[in-house]
Amino acid sequence: MKGFISSVMLILIFSSCFDPEPFTPEQEAHLNFEQELRVHVENYLFEAEKRGIDVSERISEVQGVINEINDDNVAGTCTWHSQSPNEIVIDESFWNNASSLYREFVVFHELGHCVQDRGHREDQFTNGNCVSIMASGVGNCRTAYSTSTREAYLDELFNPTEF
């Protein structure tokens, strides 16, 4: 019994020494996203900030998970809720087979819906490539997200009125 009491006290002392620091908005945001999605959420916040856009408050009201979506043609969804956080679901089969860049593309697209309230944009350049990563994927334009087009697509994502 004596041993039990002292170990309880030890735990109390130990935990009081490690009071967590309050989370920054960026860290707070990550907590709502499944571990594997967090690197992309972090990059999204970084790219937004680089372009003078602060989405840290909005993103803390969004949550994200990886789950099987029962539709072969859908890689991700964003559901708007009025009473609970907006929710992003990324399809598990898509996730397991996609490159890091393509994963980012889909996560950013859904964040565009859920965080920025953007709808779809189906415009295309003269070469047929989509103007925006907010293209639905079922329109006529061709998705051309690559390391060389990434910067331009992110410029459009965060400042669509300039395009």
Ligand SMILES: [Zn+2]
């Ligand atoms: Zn969409």
